[in-house]
Amino acid sequence: MLRTFTLLLFLLASWQAHSQTRTISGTLHDTDGSPLPGVNVIIKGTQTGTVTNADGYYSIQAPVGSTLVFAFIGMQTREVVVSPENFKTPPRIPAQKRIEKPQPSLYAMLFKDSTTLNTPGVTVLSDKTPSYTNRANVAPERIKAIRRVGQHYTVVANDPNPVGGISGQFTNTVSFETINKLPSLQNVYAQGRPQGGSAQWQGPDNNEIFSWGPLLRTLEYDGSVYPYDRQGRLVTAGTGSGASAAAYDASVFRTAISTSTELQLTVPSFKKGNISVSLENRNRQGILPNAHYTRQNASLSLRNVQLCDRTKLQGLFSYNHSSGRLMNRGANLATIVGSIYRTPPTFDNANGLQRNAALHSTEAYRLADGSVRSHAPELVDNPYDLLSNFPDREKQNRLLANLNLQRTEKPFGYLASASIEKQQNDIVHGFPIGYAGFADGRITHRVDDQTLLSAMVSPTYKHPSHDLKVNASYVVNAEFRKLNRTDGTRFREGDYSLEAAGMRTQMQQTPSRTSHELSVNLQERYEDFILLKLANRSYFSNTAPADSYTNFFPTASLSVDLANKLYIDQVDLLRPYVSLSRTLHEAPLIYNNWSYLSTRQTLQAYNTFNESTELFFPSGLAPETTRKLETGVRLDAFRYFSFEFSYFNFQTDNFVSPIYRNGHFALGNAASISNTGASVALAFNSSNWNQTYWGVDLKWSTYNNVVDALATTDPFIALAGFESVASVLAPGKPVGALYGTTFQRNENGDMIIGADGFPLVDNTLKMIGNPQPDWVLGFTSFLNIHQFKISTTLDFKHGGQAWNGTARMLDYLGKSATTAELRNTSAYVFEGVNEQGQVNTQSVNFADPSQPVASNRWVRYGWAGVGEEYIQNASWFRMSELSLSYATPRVNQRQFIKEARFSLVGRNLFLVTPYEGVDPSSTLFGYATGSGLDLFNTPSTRSFSAIVTLLF
Numbered sequence: 001m002l003r004t005f006t007l008l009l010f011l012l013a014s015w016q017a018h019s020q021t022r023t024i025s026g027t028l029h030d031t032d033g034s035p036l037p038g039v040n041v042i043i044k045g046t047q048t049g050t051v052t053n054a055d056g057y058y059s060i061q062a063p064v065g066s067t068l069v070f071a072f073i074g075m076q077t078r079e080v081v082v083s084p085e086n087f088k089t090p091p092r093i094p095a096q097k098r099i100e101k102p103q104p105s106l107y108a109m110l111f112k113d114s115t116t117l118n119t120p121g122v123t124v125l126s127d128k129t130p131s132y133t134n135r136a137n138v139a140p141e142r143i144k145a146i147r148r149v150g151q152h153y154t155v156v157a158n159d160p161n162p163v164g165g166i167s168g169q170f171t172n173t174v175s176f177e178t179i180n181k182l183p184s185l186q187n188v189y190a191q192g193r194p195q196g197g198s199a200q201w202q203g204p205d206n207n208e209i210f211s212w213g214p215l216l217r218t219l220e221y222d223g224s225v226y227p228y229d230r231q232g233r234l235v236t237a238g239t240g241s242g243a244s245a246a247a248y249d250a251s252v253f254r255t256a257i258s259t260s261t262e263l264q265l266t267v268p269s270f271k272k273g274n275i276s277v278s279l280e281n282r283n284r285q286g287i288l289p290n291a292h293y294t295r296q297n298a299s300l301s302l303r304n305v306q307l308c309d310r311t312k313l314q315g316l317f318s319y320n321h322s323s324g325r326l327m328n329r330g331a332n333l334a335t336i337v338g339s340i341y342r343t344p345p346t347f348d349n350a351n352g353l354q355r356n357a358a359l360h361s362t363e364a365y366r367l368a369d370g371s372v373r374s375h376a377p378e379l380v381d382n383p384y385d386l387l388s389n390f391p392d393r394e395k396q397n398r399l400l401a402n403l404n405l406q407r408t409e410k411p412f413g414y415l416a417s418a419s420i421e422k423q424q425n426d427i428v429h430g431f432p433i434g435y436a437g438f439a440d441g442r443i444t445h446r447v448d449d450q451t452l453l454s455a456m457v458s459p460t461y462k463h464p465s466h467d468l469k470v471n472a473s474y475v476v477n478a479e480f481r482k483l484n485r486t487d488g489t490r491f492r493e494g495d496y497s498l499e500a501a502g503m504r505t506q507m508q509q510t511p512s513r514t515s516h517e518l519s520v521n522l523q524e525r526y527e528d529f530i531l532l533k534l535a536n537r538s539y540f541s542n543t544a545p546a547d548s549y550t551n552f553f554p555t556a557s558l559s560v561d562l563a564n565k566l567y568i569d570q571v572d573l574l575r576p577y578v579s580l581s582r583t584l585h586e587a588p589l590i591y592n593n594w595s596y597l598s599t600r601q602t603l604q605a606y607n608t609f610n611e612s613t614e615l616f617f618p619s620g621l622a623p624e625t626t627r628k629l630e631t632g633v634r635l636d637a638f639r640y641f642s643f644e645f646s647y648f649n650f651q652t653d654n655f656v657s658p659i660y661r662n663g664h665f666a667l668g669n670a671a672s673i674s675n676t677g678a679s680v681a682l683a684f685n686s687s688n689w690n691q692t693y694w695g696v697d698l699k700w701s702t703y704n705n706v707v708d709a710l711a712t713t714d715p716f717i718a719l720a721g722f723e724s725v726a727s728v729l730a731p732g733k734p735v736g737a738l739y740g741t742t743f744q745r746n747e748n749g750d751m752i753i754g755a756d757g758f759p760l761v762d763n764t765l766k767m768i769g770n771p772q773p774d775w776v777l778g779f780t781s782f783l784n785i786h787q788f789k790i791s792t793t794l795d796f797k798h799g800g801q802a803w804n805g806t807a808r809m810l811d812y813l814g815k816s817a818t819t820a821e822l823r824n825t826s827a828y829v830f831e832g833v834n835e836q837g838q839v840n841t842q843s844v845n846f847a848d849p850s851q852p853v854a855s856n857r858w859v860r861y862g863w864a865g866v867g868e869e870y871i872q873n874a875s876w877f878r879m880s881e882l883s884l885s886y887a888t889p890r891v892n893q894r895q896f897i898k899e900a901r902f903s904l905v906g907r908n909l910f911l912v913t914p915y916e917g918v919d920p921s922s923t924l925f926g927y928a929t930g931s932g933l934d935l936f937n938t939p940s941t942r943s944f945s946a947i948v949t950l951l952f
Helices: 002-018 332-342 355-359 383-389 562-566 595-600 603-608 805-813 817-822
Strands: 021-029 040-043 049-051 057-063 067-072 075-081 121-124 143-149 152-157 167-179 192-195 198-201 219-221 234-236 256-268 274-285 292-308 311-325 393-407 412-431 442-462 468-489 503-509 512-526 530-541 553-560 571-585 624-637 641-661 664-685 692-710 717-721 725-729 737-743 761-769 775-785 788-798 801-804 871-873 876-887 899-912 941-951
Touching (some): 332 603
Antiparallel strands (some): 021 057, 067 075, 256 274, 292 311, 311 393, 412 442, 468 512, 717 725
């Protein structure tokens, strides 16, 4: 009896909970604020419903857990789940649910629960309203917009009635940067080489570049007057002053400090609009002394000025100025880094001074007679000398003004805009006189002025009763460039200026381009679940030959919202899609990627690379055209989970690249390229539970970018690198494939060993590596607990290869830790066959001190070595970012400071990789086309930032 009574109580309680109802009421408005009468509000799966009155008002009793369906002819149907939570004082929306750039075309569809609020709510019902979630239970009066965050749409809170009508944000950031990883160097063997049957110290006065000398512990100073070291020359221990040889630290890298200050103010303006002012100042030091960068930004924007019914005016004016010294571009930074790594452990670059003193005193890098003080004068420079005297500097000024006028369709609308952008890049780079790369010195002063003008008019028609939208647009763009360049060399001693150059060349070019684009777009939605978009673009330009391309660039896309049609339980969105398009891209008027120039140089001449030529748009150059196929499916389910799979297939014709012909480079249509790939994205964001939120995002992607054919008869076209190793375009190979020398092999793949016991080399360049990864995976997560938030970003890259030229150069010079560990290897037998095809049995010594240095394991193959030997796995796992933040609770609107946020952010905190260089993501000379090539690349850094933000 007791069990039966308990069961009855349990069933009664369960029935009562499931039968709980709430009164849902509100007023429906369209996007212009007009009431929507006649909207059907129905409890899904039942005949129970109501209709909004003339004022758009409705009221309905609905069980908790049921779904309200809002339906109106000509508008997209929306569904809202009735939840048991009340709208009380809302918690603060976490940072990941905010987005800085608004999307004014998205509107909220909301309702209020009249059992907890006395005033009816407002619902904006539009065909543009996305499916969204209100996980933070933000009260309707605080809803500002619906924004896309990751894979979801979510509500964004508004700050009503700021004090004095003014709102703003002040942010101050202080950051510290340190070196993440350096190559492994040896510090136990002295400068020198074998001589007279044994390893001998050879000092700077012998211009010795090698560190194949004796062990430091076998040497001491002799106390003599020696301009290259205050303690004298090095001699055999027991024959000098008794002061043991020291292993000097050649590193000049520093901990860099950066600061940033930003201020944003927004004030009301006329016609319900607002004016926003933004100011920014940034100062960033480099990890190399005397390297720095500054930037100042100022902008003034006019937003949402309601000129008349459905007509808005917006405008923007911004100015940017930046300047820097020793920026990461070109070969000068590689020259500095190389001079650091190459320094033998027995040479003191600072000459006994502290680092800061060495930077400001010629005593570190000049002898008493004014000549260069380095470990190998005229062959290698002192890094303090380079850091103090390199002329490299850059300045950029950028001005942007934009104005647009928009009238929302009903049924006709339009968007008209006009903009102007002016930019000037002022660059000086070169080598002072008497330096290793350029004994006569060189200097280049390059000023590039660019003006861009653009205007657009785009009328729109929307059918009043059918979900049909037609849009046309006409765009005219004008680009004007003015390049002034002066190059000088052969300077007089003591006068290093362009005016003093014994040889000087000047160049001035003023290329221009005017283009016109006409496009028509059609969008049709069928029964609220099929969306079809069709478009075509026509392009006309004075630099694009009309007979070089077919002026037909269509786009067609189709998406189907199956969840909206089939009413699949617990599925908010199930949308497969597919799109086909053809696009066009013209090459720039002035080509600003100089990575191709070093491909005609030897590896040892890396420090003579300079941006010596200019490539201009040639007549007859066809534009690149790309055919694109994209397809996939998007799924949102269980309110918190989303999934997306996408696949793409791109085919590019007339790919533009520098091509070497008849002794010089010129831009040309080099290749046809295909690129296929896929991605999978998963996301989960939890609901609000006791002001706690958490979420994770995963995105996996892969691609295969392949050269289908070359437009030339060459076996490959070099993009970056050197004569002996380069990233190239080659038929049937990945874009940017690494080509280099290899060991000779027979038909079975066995290495062929020469009579001296060392492998033979095949100097014909062939593919030795692929820089493209097999796949990449990004992982982000966050956890919000009340006002605290912690988030992290992890990156995984599997596969891909890189050429470690830094290791090759250090092996050759005897500076790498590898050569210290293995140089005494003896009686080693290389696996392979001899030239007669028999198994090799000839043993060798890696670095026999009784033999000349040119015969050892690492020097015998020359500066470049054998390319394939230095191809390494470039996979990585890195923590890209880790942040911890705290935001104070929102205070009364009458307070000036509404909220304060405090953040600690670490970036690139650790890197795990089998790659032995500084970072497999670095690129040769700082150019993107140098991906997979590493020769004295600037080391990567980790940074730590403290950020304070005040909202008022």
